[in-house]
Amino acid sequence: MGIDALLEAFLSVLNGGSLTYLMVGVMLGLTFGVIPGLGGTTALALLIPVTYTLSPLDAMYLAGGVMGATSFGGSISAILLNTPGTAPNAATTFDGYPLARQGKAGLAIGASATASALGGLIGLFTLLLFIPVAREVVLSFGSSEFFLLTILGLAAIAVSVRGKLLRGLVAACIGLLLAFTGANQFTGDTRFTGGLDYLWDGIPLVPALTGLFAISQMIELALKGGSVADDKGDKSGAEKMKITGVGLGILSVFKHWPVLLRGSIIGTVIGAVPGLGGTVAAFLSYSSTAQTAKDRDTFGTGNIKGVIAPESANNAKDGGSLIPTVAFGIPGSAETALFLAILVLHGMEPGPSILLQNEREIYGLIVALTVSAISASVLGILLSRFLVLITRIDVNIIVPVVVMLSLTGVYVLEGRMADVLLTVIMGIIGYLMIRFDYPRLTLVIAFVLGEIAERSLHQVRLISEGEVIGYMLGRPISVILIVAIFITFLLPAMRKLRLPGRGGGAR
Amino acid sequence: MKKGILTGLVALGLSVGGAAWADYPMDDEITFVIPYSPGGGFDTIVRQFAPALGEAMGATVVPENISGAGGARGGQAVHRADPDGYTIGIYNIPGLTVNEVTGRDQGFKLDEVTWIANLAVERYALAVKADSDINSVEDLCAIGTPKFSDTGATSTASVTTRISMAIIGCEIVDVTGYAGSNDSMIAVISGEVDATIKPITSLARYLEGTGSGDLKLILTLTEEEAVPGVASATDIGHPEIAQFTLNRVIGAPPGTPADVVAALEAGFAAASQSESVISWAEGAGVELDFMGAAETTAMMSSLATFYQEYKDLVGTSE
Numbered sequence: 001m002g003i004d005a006l007l008e009a010f011l012s013v014l015n016g017g018s019l020t021y022l023m024v025g026v027m028l029g030l031t032f033g034v035i036p037g038l039g040g041t042t043a044l045a046l047l048i049p050v051t052y053t054l055s056p057l058d059a060m061y062l063a064g065g066v067m068g069a070t071s072f073g074g075s076i077s078a079i080l081l082n083t084p085g086t087a088p089n090a091a092t093t094f095d096g097y098p099l100a101r102q103g104k105a106g107l108a109i110g111a112s113a114t115a116s117a118l119g120g121l122i123g124l125f126t127l128l129l130f131i132p133v134a135r136e137v138v139l140s141f142g143s144s145e146f147f148l149l150t151i152l153g154l155a156a157i158a159v160s161v162r163g164k165l166l167r168g169l170v171a172a173c174i175g176l177l178l179a180f181t182g183a184n185q186f187t188g189d190t191r192f193t194g195g196l197d198y199l200w201d202g203i204p205l206v207p208a209l210t211g212l213f214a215i216s217q218m219i220e221l222a223l224k225g226g227s228v229a230d231d232k233g234d235k236s237g238a239e240k241m242k243i244t245g246v247g248l249g250i251l252s253v254f255k256h257w258p259v260l261l262r263g264s265i266i267g268t269v270i271g272a273v274p275g276l277g278g279t280v281a282a283f284l285s286y287s288s289t290a291q292t293a294k295d296r297d298t299f300g301t302g303n304i305k306g307v308i309a310p311e312s313a314n315n316a317k318d319g320g321s322l323i324p325t326v327a328f329g330i331p332g333s334a335e336t337a338l339f340l341a342i343l344v345l346h347g348m349e350p351g352p353s354i355l356l357q358n359e360r361e362i363y364g365l366i367v368a369l370t371v372s373a374i375s376a377s378v379l380g381i382l383l384s385r386f387l388v389l390i391t392r393i394d395v396n397i398i399v400p401v402v403v404m405l406s407l408t409g410v411y412v413l414e415g416r417m418a419d420v421l422l423t424v425i426m427g428i429i430g431y432l433m434i435r436f437d438y439p440r441l442t443l444v445i446a447f448v449l450g451e452i453a454e455r456s457l458h459q460v461r462l463i464s465e466g467e468v469i470g471y472m473l474g475r476p477i478s479v480i481l482i483v484a485i486f487i488t489f490l491l492p493a494m495r496k497l498r499l500p501g502r503g504g505g506a507r
Numbered sequence: 508m509k510k511g512i513l514t515g516l517v518a519l520g521l522s523v524g525g526a527a528w529a530d531y532p533m534d535d536e537i538t539f540v541i542p543y544s545p546g547g548g549f550d551t552i553v554r555q556f557a558p559a560l561g562e563a564m565g566a567t568v569v570p571e572n573i574s575g576a577g578g579a580r581g582g583q584a585v586h587r588a589d590p591d592g593y594t595i596g597i598y599n600i601p602g603l604t605v606n607e608v609t610g611r612d613q614g615f616k617l618d619e620v621t622w623i624a625n626l627a628v629e630r631y632a633l634a635v636k637a638d639s640d641i642n643s644v645e646d647l648c649a650i651g652t653p654k655f656s657d658t659g660a661t662s663t664a665s666v667t668t669r670i671s672m673a674i675i676g677c678e679i680v681d682v683t684g685y686a687g688s689n690d691s692m693i694a695v696i697s698g699e700v701d702a703t704i705k706p707i708t709s710l711a712r713y714l715e716g717t718g719s720g721d722l723k724l725i726l727t728l729t730e731e732e733a734v735p736g737v738a739s740a741t742d743i744g745h746p747e748i749a750q751f752t753l754n755r756v757i758g759a760p761p762g763t764p765a766d767v768v769a770a771l772e773a774g775f776a777a778a779s780q781s782e783s784v785i786s787w788a789e790g791a792g793v794e795l796d797f798m799g800a801a802e803t804t805a806m807m808s809s810l811a812t813f814y815q816e817y818k819d820l821v822g823t824s825e
Binding site (some may be wrong): 045048049052138139140142174183184185186187197198201274275328329330332338341344346348349351352353414415416455456458459462463473 | 700791
């Protein structure tokens with residue numbers, strides 16, 4: 001039955017007008033993705049009132065087009081400007097930007113485009129496989145598993161800040177501090193709000209991330225001057241102008257297929273857990289790839305696997321985030337929440353029977369995501385020749401444009417001037433972190449995970465009547481996660497023990 | 508002579524003013540403030556009502572999302588606007604009432620708002636897992652400190668759960684912190700908690716007949732039988748817990764003139780009769796329950812008294 005619906009959805013999208021909506025969605029998604037501060041959520045939030053007049057299916061195509069294209073769009077700015085276009089691309093900057101500075105932006109974009117498209121497809125394929133058991137999957141993830149997943153994420157922070165452990169921990173603690181701002185879900189009291197009702201709902205994610213990543217990087221660029229791909233007297237400017245390596249980039253993804261597969265699986269699983277999202281997925285994929293790779297010491301200096309890992313994960317996450325949606329009609333991500341809102345706006349009520357009642361819309365969205373993932377990447381590869389020129393533009397032109405666009409984007413999302421102020425403050429904090437070499441992504445991961453960790457621990461405590469450990473050990477998935485946490489912690493130590501045997505010398 | 512001119516000007520001013528109110532609404536747009544982000548229940552009902560309201564009043568109604576601070580920020584925006592009928596808003600009731608009772612400063616007082624109408628009401632019910640042996644509130648309480656699930660400690664559902672179970676005389680643990688109301692219902696299905704109290708329309712999608720059949724109702728918080736075969740609040744001897752409802756209430760800035768209120772009230776009355784709104788409500792399972800300005804104002808003050816009475820239970824979750 002599912003296959004029929006899928007085929008029908010594919011055929012109907014190829015028919016006439018629908019494809020137009022999809023392609024408009026892809027273009028919007030790419031544009032919103034490329035511009036720091038604007039992302040898929042903003043695009044969909046702005047589109048919701050517009051879809052009011054569309055047929056539900058066309059609204060799905062539009063939404064799917066946007067969702068499938070934003071994170072690849074975001075990787076372009078991450079690679080070229082060291083400024084993630086959307087938060088999940090933050091991990092892509094680690095190796096993507098060094099590649100761009102070495103004049104290998106084409107290689108990075110080719111790899112990112114391919115990893116994005118394939119990651120997206122693997123995520124959707126996994127979703128289709130999981131549809132029959134989606135209910136069981138969702139039901140087996142309770143508060144205990146949520147808590148352990150957040151701890152796994154926090155544990156990965158500790159091991160990913162190689163050589164900068166103290167700085168990493170400081171950044172993570174600041175992130176946790178920010179996460180705990182706002183109303184306490186258990187007592188209803190407000191914390192750390194300083195009497196500002198703006199902070200009741202906590203520190204909003206989009207302005208905080210835009211400040212930390214985009215504004216801070218623009219301050220850095222402005223102070224440095226010149227252009228991104230600076231002529232440091234190594235190669236001649238003309239040689240770097242040539243876009244080579246896009247094809248090599250595409251091939252590299254197939255060469256490193258285990259990285260792609262791992263990233264896609266991590267992305268799908270994390271995507272299925274409401275609240276965790278693409279940033280965590282990309283980070284976990286990056287850190288686990290960097291941890292286990294033989295050439296792990298080249299990560300951070302322009303290793304192509306450092307681009308493939310996060311990009312496959314943050315696209316696979318879209319498929320994963322639909323698992324709770326098809327199971328119970330609940331969102332797995334901010335984007336799917338808005339997708340469900342579009343259904344509500346069209347008088348449908350998404351619930352556990354969403355697959356029966358809204359089969360056309362769900363499959364329409366899956367098809368739209370598939371077509372979008374592929375066409376965004378193809379478009380990106382075709383345009384890469386021109387996109388790379390961005391790295392040659394004087395930063396005095398780039399900085400004001402990016403700052404203006406991202407601050408406007410932050411304002412547009414909720415229409416709050418305070419968000420703009422917060423973005424600027426976080427931008428300054430972010431710049432100080434760059435300046436004094438504190439890892440920004442560490443702060444963000446702790447910020448994203450902190451609140452969920454606190455909430456779910458409280459829940460487990462209440463549910464288990466105080467017997468937290470015993471309760472967790474009685475749940476198979478929890479046990480697996482506990483083992484994973486231990487391995488994450490012990491891996492560096494185990495490696496140290498083995499290192500002398502291999503002659504050491506690394507780092 | 509001077510005095511005469513002044514009197515004349517005042518008279519002119521009054522007559523102009525009078526004419527303005529009589530002409531309301533003029534060509535100006537009516538801003539309809541939604542205190543939440545696009546896509547939620549409040550946003551949806553406003554966007555459904557806006558065109559019908561505009562048609563009824565001969566004006567353009569523009570929905571505007573001003574989210575933040577749990578709905579307080581949108582309320583503040585309406586509060587600060589000129590009381591000329593060109594800015595109105597939808598309010599989260601009794602969420603805001605509960606906040607006020609717990610002493611949280613929301614930047615405006617609910618008793619200062621000019622209430623226009625009540626558009627819809629949602630009633631609560633108590634649900635347990637469909638295949639459980641629990642078939643009544645008595646069964647549930649007999650298992651000893653049953654666990655309930657909710658989103659935030661100050662959410663209306665959580666407050667409803669704690670107060671009504673206290674009235675019934677059943678000691679519970681309310682596990683708060685679920686990401687959304689759906690997640691809290693799924694926690695019952697997965698067996699993480701024993702029961703949950705949620706609006707009937709939200710529960711419907713998990714019930715036999717209207718949805719997946721994962722949950723079953725054992726009590727509705729209504730005076731009379733609302734769902735066939737399910738006990739009502741009166742049946743279990745606590746009709747007072749039928750006072751817990753979730754309302755979609757419309758208000759305007761303090762001091763909005765009576766004829767503007769009357770015009771808006773008539774506009775909403777007509778809109779709630781309109782074909783588009785009725786067919787949407789049927790499809791989405793929304794119970795339209797139109798109340799005029801006077802009735803809404805009375806309801807607001809009785810809600811405030813009601814929650815004040817249970818002030819001690821409103822605040823915390825344990």
